[in-house]
Amino acid sequence: MSPHKSGPRVAIIQNFKPTNPAFATDMMASFTDLIHKSAPDAIVDVINGVESAQLPNPSEYNTIILTGGMFNLALPEVEPWVERELDLIRTSAEKAPNSKLVGLCWGNQAVARALGGAVEFIPTGHVVGRNPDKLTGVGRDFFDAEELNLIHFRLR
Template identity: 25%
Template structure:
């Protein structure tokens, strides 16, 4: 029997209070996504949803703790409210660790939103604010031909929550898709990493809570909020994206 897939979740933030109380950190949020995705993959001989995943958690912000690359099969970099382009000591340490993981010939990486941007930064391209502003709630991601092959569909719908972007594709990276507000929606290097700018892990109640809180604090206007809340509960491809992640991690 295949040994469990050892996935280290690098928690780059703490969820908002209500979400944190329910899921116990982004480790919990991603554990739900990955187990649901393993069930959707429906290949128990390759990956048993109950016993085939060994998901560890690492606080890279306050504790700045990291797994030894020899001890894991995959690194998952989560989203974050922090800015991927800033030079806080923990972000610089994260970028350096990411460079080492990319250079490892065995370990694979998954980058989500902030994590997608950190991988872009580690590869030497500009990350920062988008001139197009916020991209929020369920949006279409137009796939490239390689993106269609990788995800097995013509287009993706994915939850979004960002105003920062990767400004260009790094060298030797396969573009996966784009949207009107973000040209670099996903990056792929076979055998090395898959990233998405969106949030396949966000459930309806997670994105709704974030929108509500950010509206109350004045980050989003009433118009932005009404539009985003309407799309927050639209059907999306989060689990299908998670299944693609798992297939990628299982490849020899």
């Protein structure tokens, strides 16, 4: 990545087709506002991953944020836009290791699948509410706790 003079470059990839365009616009503006609060000089590009024929080159960004979405990543076959995004994730991991990749909800599942993990349905059904998550060794050291009670809304 070439040095940037005007601030970090951030790509937000929207992974849903908005049924309410105003809501989608407000959500992307909220992400952008939060980024600018922590990095006022950041250059933020919002890309609709579902409708864009081509996704950005990961090496051109300091951070790529993958939003939530509704496509079921537990299915063996994926739609072309999902495959483009999985390719972007693999390219980012292989060729742009200095670019940070942040997966939110569906985006996290996409990262797992793209890098060889599995996305499966939760055998106990949907999870909604506060639930304890056991921490790894690094997590225990960082939070000084064995587990955290986090908000969950999961279908898979």
